[in-house]
Every structure is written in C-alpha cells, then in structure tokens.
Amino acid sequence: MAVRFVSSNIISSLGFSTEENFQNLLLAKVGIQTFNDPLLYPSPFLAACIHQAELEERWNETNQKVVIATRLEKMLILSITEALSKTKIDISSSRTAILLSTTKGNIDLLNPIESIDPERLLLWKLGEFIGHYFGNPNPVRVVTNACISGVLAINTAAMMLKGERFDHIIVVGADLVTRFVVSGFMSFLSLSQTPCKPFDRDRDGLSLGEAAGTLILEKTSFPEKGDILFAGGATANDANHISGPSRTAEGSVIAIQNAMSEAGFAAKEIDHINAHGTATRYNDDMESIAIQRLGLSESPVNSYKGSWGHTLGAAGIIETATLIESMKTDTILPTAGFHTPGTTEKLIVTKEPLSKPLNTCLKLASGFGGCNAALVLNKK
Amino acid sequence: MTPQITAFCHIKKNQVFLNGKSIFSAGSEVDMREFVKSAFRNTGTKYPKFFKMDDYSKLGFLAAEVLMKEVDESTIEDKSTGIVLSNNHSTLTTDQLFQDSIQSDEAFFPSPSVFVYTLPNIMAGEIAIRHHITGENAFFVSSAFDPDWHTLYINQLFESKKVSACLSGWVEMDDQSLDAFVYYVEEANDQRDESMQHTVEKLNNLYKINDK
The missing domain is CATH 3.40.47.10 (Thiolase/Chalcone synthase)
Structure with missing residues (x-):
C-alpha cells in the first residue's frame, strides 16, 4: 500500500x-x-x-x-x-x-x-x-x-x-x-x-x-511510474525554548532522522531539501546545523519564502505542493532574496533554477513552541 | 497490541483528581485562575516560569505536572515520547487579550509575551521543556473531547513505532470554566492492567469517571 x-x-x-x-x-x-x-x-x-x-x-x-x-x-x-x-x-x-x-x-x-x-x-x-x-x-x-x-x-x-x-x-x-x-x-x-x-x-x-x-x-496498491509518493514523516520538539529554535537543532534533527527512517532512505539519497527558510537569523542557522549534523550538506537547499513570505498554516502545504511540481519537472527552484551565503554551517542554496533528477526530497518546517517537522517524498 | 493508559488526571470544578481520586480542591467561591495557581503550589514544584504562562498553558502544565509524578521519568525515552493535545477554543481567551492590546491606534501595546501564547501548542512546548520530552507533537481542535480521534491518531503513532509513550488529552478553558483530562499511554506490557487499554470505550469511561 x-x-x-x-x-x-x-x-x-x-x-x-x-x-x-x-x-x-x-x-x-x-x-x-x-x-x-x-x-x-x-x-x-x-x-x-x-x-x-x-x-x-x-x-x-x-x-x-x-x-x-x-x-x-x-x-x-x-x-x-x-x-x-x-x-x-x-x-x-x-x-x-x-x-x-x-x-x-x-x-x-x-x-x-x-x-x-x-x-x-x-x-x-x-x-x-x-x-x-x-x-x-x-x-x-x-x-x-x-x-x-x-x-x-x-x-x-x-x-x-x-x-x-x-x-x-x-x-x-x-x-x-x-x-x-x-x-x-x-x-x-x-x-x-x-x-x-x-x-x-x-x-x-x-x-x-x-x-x-x-x-x-x-x-x-498500484502506484504508477512518475507518481510522487509520501515516503515518511515525523515531528519532534526541541524541549528548549518556546519562541526560539534550539542552538543545536535538536528537534529538527530528530524529526528528520525519524522521517528518513520511516521512508527508508539514507542521507546520500536525498536529492534536494526544501527548507523552512523563514530568513530569521536563528531559524536559518538552526536549519543549517540540522542539515550539517545529518550529513545532508551536499543536497541543494532552497526556501520559497522569499517569493510569497511566511504563510503560517498554509506554508507546509503550498511548499510541499510546489516541491512536488519541482520533482515532476526535475527542477530545483531558485531562492528569491538569497545572494550571499551566511549561515552557521555551509549550505548549497540555489540562486538559479537547477536541473537535476529529483527522486527523493525532504521538506522541513519549524515553529514556535519548539516544534519541528520533516517529510520525505519519493518519485516512483 | 493496543497501548495502555498508565495514569490519568482530571482538573475541573476547582478539583484535581489523579487516577480518579481527588487530591486537591478549593471552594466554588474561589476564582478558577486562582485555583489553578494554588493547585500548582500544592504540587510542591518550584518553577517560577509557570506564573508567567497564559491561562491555557498554566492549566495544561499543571495537569502534566500532576500526571508525571506518577511516571518514572528516568524511564522515559525522551525521543520517542509524544505530546498530543486537543481542545475546543484553541487559545481564544488569550487571543482576546492580545486583540485588546492592538484594537485601537491610540492604545496600541502589542506584547510578544502575550502573542506567543496565542498558539495552543505552546502549552505542549512548556510541558516538553519541563519534562524533557522531544518526541512527536500534535495539537488538534474539535467541538468536544474526541476519544475516537485520540485513539486513532495515537495508536497509529505506536503502531508505526514513532512513539513508545505519549502524554495526551484535552485541555479546555473559556471565560467561565475549565476542563482538563490528561493521560499517559505506554506500550502494552504483560505486567500492566489489561482493562486500561487505550480504546474509545475506555477513554469515554475515564473522561467521565469524576462526573457526579
């Protein structure tokens, strides 16, 4: 199934x-x-x-x-x-x-x-x-x-x-x-x-x-070639602060690990990450730390929030919908607003559209209350 | 195997019940917000931050504090303990408080310490910090406590191995009354009481056990 x-x-x-x-x-x-x-x-x-x-x-x-x-x-x-x-x-x-x-x-x-x-x-x-x-x-x-x-x-x-x-x-x-x-x-x-x-x-x-x-x-029961499938998802809490992310990215790391383990994929198989990327100093640094800690630094990262802002309860849905289109067309979208790298850990952030086979992708989100979520998509 | 409920706590009508037994009460003349504060002092826990929380978080935090005294916290695998809560009003009372501070341009004093509590999952965040719980999180809103949804969602979390324990329940409050029913669910174990399985029927029974 x-x-x-x-x-x-x-x-x-x-x-x-x-x-x-x-x-x-x-x-x-x-x-x-x-x-x-x-x-x-x-x-x-x-x-x-x-x-x-x-x-x-x-x-x-x-x-x-x-x-x-x-x-x-x-x-x-x-x-x-x-x-x-x-x-x-x-x-x-x-x-x-x-x-x-x-x-x-x-x-x-x-x-x-x-x-x-x-x-x-x-x-x-x-x-x-x-x-x-x-x-x-x-x-x-x-x-x-x-x-x-x-x-x-x-x-x-x-x-x-x-x-x-x-x-x-x-x-x-x-x-x-x-x-x-x-x-x-x-x-x-x-x-x-x-x-x-x-x-x-x-x-x-x-x-x-x-x-x-x-x-x-x-x-x-019969997914077809090219279908985008839900492969795994998880949430986790930083248990650290109610209005700021963990400095060690604790919750985000747990959420990503659990989502990847449910999906059955290893870090090297993740082709692309659509991050939460709110553009606050703390959030983006935290995500860079989570990505580095899990050995995902080679995967190109982007954020759509430079284009349509942070849309709160809609964000995870419209960003996943866009990531699905991205996978269907094997095209990583640019990050509007991004020019010069500057996060705690080094990331490959896309400035221009990038063509690349996208078979397995990761979507991230984090929020007030120390909550973090991750979702793995896979192309059949 | 269906996971099992190992402890539960009710707070309503100025009374705190643990596993069905009254452990603290105040007269009906006592304001419910004052009652929550005195019930918290009664737990013996020193946690000054409690008194800075909004009313919803205070209530949920108090219920979790009473409940977790029944749980050997050294046995918690923090990464696989979840917090799943629900209520009716989300954070409406606190929303109104924040709205009052921004209603007019003349008296415009929005406060970040009020705004942050206009998200119901902040309560889960406060509980997570206190008890070092870093597993799955979810907050749902429904018209009444919904045992059908709680069992469906949480038992599925157990089945998919995302949690090995879960703090769950209903933390509801409006201007006039409050009603908290928080419980702890753990993986089934032969030594445990089989009559405490996390089922719709059991939750319905336990939720109403102190209605008299």
Missing part, C-alpha cells in the same frame, strides 16, 4: 493555481510588497497578499450556492474546488475526509462581521463550515500546531490512509495577513525591513504572507 499525491492548488500573492505559482517561483518573482493600511498596522509594513479583486471575481464565479463567507473561507473553498476539479474524487463520500491546517483561522472575526456567525472564529466551527459547504459527511479534523501545521497535516493524512476508513484525504490550509498577526510579529521584532532573504548573510527577519493551499492524497 502506498500514498500518492494526486492533485493540488495554491492561492497566494503569486497566483491562483499550483501551475501559476510554480512558473512565478521559477522566475524568482517576489509577491512581497509595502502596504500602508492603518487598519492592518499603524505604520507601513511589508507582506505578500492575495489579489483582492481577483479573489472576489473567482469567488463570485464559484460560489453558486450563494453562501456568505469570510475572506479566509473563500480562499479555502476556492482552493479545494480547484484542486478537486482536476480529479474524479467524490468529496461527499464517507471514504473521503478533510483535514484543515491553520494557525489563526478567522481571527479577524474578533471584530464581528455582520451576517457571519461569530462562532466561526472557533477553528472547529470553521472546519465544520467547510465540510458542510462540500457536503462531506466526516468531521473535519483541525490541526493547529504553529508553523509546522501544514507539514503535520500532510503527515497526519498519510497516517489516516494507513487505516481502513479512508481512500482520500483532502488537506487544506490557510492563514491571513491580519492586524493580529502583523502586530504580533512586529512586537517580536522578527519582520524584515525588505522582502525577506532566506539563508542570506544579510537576512534580517521574515516577511508575512497569506495563502491557501490544498493537497489531495490517495491510497493506492
């Missing part, structure tokens, strides 16, 4: 489909720009936001049920709808389940919006709303584990498929750029003054982004 990825969608500052996002990342385009919106933050700040007019236009085309939805719910529904449209999967089947990944969900409903049930501020209620929209009979499980939520949700989906109950899991994730989140990261002094520069010597913090993403996983 294998678990394969059958479809995906990405809605971000760089487009409304996986294909459009992939093409823009291939060109190292940057969706991060300056916003001067006192409702979001009292002074100008940088972020990567979804094109509002296009989102509304697509919503009006799609929403034939005339449901009244929040901005986040529109993103989630549009993302699932597009990913699903490329498959024949029945979302109303009891053999299909939905997993939702988000950190803050409809947090903007702390200021109630007329005609929206204020209870949808609760993450499980948001999940229920999405499940009802698609007529899915199963409870929508909600994963909320800081910035590893997306990767954890994919690992969880693969685990659910190992049991008897389900044939398909739809993993969907989203988070918004809100006053809440911008003010929080500002208070941590962790936002960059310029579009973020992952793994660069001069990196000075992260950029926030908003996105929604969907990955559809399928259980199969």
Whole structure:
C-alpha cells in the first residue's frame, strides 16, 4: 500500500493555481510588497497578499450556492474546488475526509462581521463550515500546531490512509495577513525591513504572507511510474525554548532522522531539501546545523519564502505542493532574496533554477513552541 | 497490541483528581485562575516560569505536572515520547487579550509575551521543556473531547513505532470554566492492567469517571 499525491492548488500573492505559482517561483518573482493600511498596522509594513479583486471575481464565479463567507473561507473553498476539479474524487463520500491546517483561522472575526456567525472564529466551527459547504459527511479534523501545521497535516493524512476508513484525504490550509498577526510579529521584532532573504548573510527577519493551499492524497496498491509518493514523516520538539529554535537543532534533527527512517532512505539519497527558510537569523542557522549534523550538506537547499513570505498554516502545504511540481519537472527552484551565503554551517542554496533528477526530497518546517517537522517524498 | 493508559488526571470544578481520586480542591467561591495557581503550589514544584504562562498553558502544565509524578521519568525515552493535545477554543481567551492590546491606534501595546501564547501548542512546548520530552507533537481542535480521534491518531503513532509513550488529552478553558483530562499511554506490557487499554470505550469511561 502506498500514498500518492494526486492533485493540488495554491492561492497566494503569486497566483491562483499550483501551475501559476510554480512558473512565478521559477522566475524568482517576489509577491512581497509595502502596504500602508492603518487598519492592518499603524505604520507601513511589508507582506505578500492575495489579489483582492481577483479573489472576489473567482469567488463570485464559484460560489453558486450563494453562501456568505469570510475572506479566509473563500480562499479555502476556492482552493479545494480547484484542486478537486482536476480529479474524479467524490468529496461527499464517507471514504473521503478533510483535514484543515491553520494557525489563526478567522481571527479577524474578533471584530464581528455582520451576517457571519461569530462562532466561526472557533477553528472547529470553521472546519465544520467547510465540510458542510462540500457536503462531506466526516468531521473535519483541525490541526493547529504553529508553523509546522501544514507539514503535520500532510503527515497526519498519510497516517489516516494507513487505516481502513479512508481512500482520500483532502488537506487544506490557510492563514491571513491580519492586524493580529502583523502586530504580533512586529512586537517580536522578527519582520524584515525588505522582502525577506532566506539563508542570506544579510537576512534580517521574515516577511508575512497569506495563502491557501490544498493537497489531495490517495491510497493506492498500484502506484504508477512518475507518481510522487509520501515516503515518511515525523515531528519532534526541541524541549528548549518556546519562541526560539534550539542552538543545536535538536528537534529538527530528530524529526528528520525519524522521517528518513520511516521512508527508508539514507542521507546520500536525498536529492534536494526544501527548507523552512523563514530568513530569521536563528531559524536559518538552526536549519543549517540540522542539515550539517545529518550529513545532508551536499543536497541543494532552497526556501520559497522569499517569493510569497511566511504563510503560517498554509506554508507546509503550498511548499510541499510546489516541491512536488519541482520533482515532476526535475527542477530545483531558485531562492528569491538569497545572494550571499551566511549561515552557521555551509549550505548549497540555489540562486538559479537547477536541473537535476529529483527522486527523493525532504521538506522541513519549524515553529514556535519548539516544534519541528520533516517529510520525505519519493518519485516512483 | 493496543497501548495502555498508565495514569490519568482530571482538573475541573476547582478539583484535581489523579487516577480518579481527588487530591486537591478549593471552594466554588474561589476564582478558577486562582485555583489553578494554588493547585500548582500544592504540587510542591518550584518553577517560577509557570506564573508567567497564559491561562491555557498554566492549566495544561499543571495537569502534566500532576500526571508525571506518577511516571518514572528516568524511564522515559525522551525521543520517542509524544505530546498530543486537543481542545475546543484553541487559545481564544488569550487571543482576546492580545486583540485588546492592538484594537485601537491610540492604545496600541502589542506584547510578544502575550502573542506567543496565542498558539495552543505552546502549552505542549512548556510541558516538553519541563519534562524533557522531544518526541512527536500534535495539537488538534474539535467541538468536544474526541476519544475516537485520540485513539486513532495515537495508536497509529505506536503502531508505526514513532512513539513508545505519549502524554495526551484535552485541555479546555473559556471565560467561565475549565476542563482538563490528561493521560499517559505506554506500550502494552504483560505486567500492566489489561482493562486500561487505550480504546474509545475506555477513554469515554475515564473522561467521565469524576462526573457526579
């Protein structure tokens, strides 16, 4: 029995489909720009936001049920709808389940919006709303584990498929750029003054982004050549600090080791690593240490966050969806914002697109609370 | 083999129960937040950082502290002990507190020490630091404690050898009430009580054992 990825969608500052996002990342385009919106933050700040007019236009085309939805719910529904449209999967089947990944969900409903049930501020209620929209009979499980939520949700989906109950899991994730989140990261002094520069010597913090993403996983006894399979996944905790990564990369090392051991691959077999790469000094140094400690330093590393920012609960999903495209086309994407190496341990960070057979790849994520996640993908 | 529950702790209605027996209580007139603090002092643990945590983390941390006194921590293989928690409100009370500090431009004082607690898994991070637990982590949100999901997820973690023990449970709080049910699951062992298997039925029973 294998678990394969059958479809995906990405809605971000760089487009409304996986294909459009992939093409823009291939060109190292940057969706991060300056916003001067006192409702979001009292002074100008940088972020990567979804094109509002296009989102509304697509919503009006799609929403034939005339449901009244929040901005986040529109993103989630549009993302699932597009990913699903490329498959024949029945979302109303009891053999299909939905997993939702988000950190803050409809947090903007702390200021109630007329005609929206204020209870949808609760993450499980948001999940229920999405499940009802698609007529899915199963409870929508909600994963909320800081910035590893997306990767954890994919690992969880693969685990659910190992049991008897389900044939398909739809993993969907989203988070918004809100006053809440911008003010929080500002208070941590962790936002960059310029579009973020992952793994660069001069990196000075992260950029926030908003996105929604969907990955559809399928259980199969007969994987076909070229299929991208879920090979292994794990999480681990640093048990060290709640708002900063371990200086020895302890949790990340354990997560990677366990994911690789489940997948049955050794370090020399990892062709490429898509890192968390937030562009904070501590995160990128920590990842360089984990990669070095595990003998993975020969694998080219990149981060997509220089293009669409840190999209929190969506990050693990849209980044894995992009990594899958990368594997299908045997092309490692460039790291927008990266120019000069400057991490504790030396890494091979891709500046330009790089053609290389990509059979086995590693996806990393880390977050507040000392949490770390790793995921291994393999091409059949 | 189905893993087994080796200890469990309830905290609700100003009472702390360990393995079904009341070990600490306060009168109903005592504010629930004050109750949590005095219950923590009662454990005898000196940990000043506890008093800086938000209300959710305090509650989860207290439950874990009571529970882990039942576990021989020297036997923990930290790398393969997991923490899997869930609740209903995520961190809504703390979210509201942070929102109040940013609501207007005139009174705009966002604090990083409040913001960090607007993620529910911070509670797991605090517990991980205290008990040196570095294994699998997950936080889920559901409308009520969901034994079906907890057994499905955690038993699968055991089956795939990702954990050999797991601290798990439900840590819920809103403005009016709190409800924590935290338990420890370990690999099945012949010496252990078979009636304590980590099943949906057992979790349902244990969750309600102190409802009177």
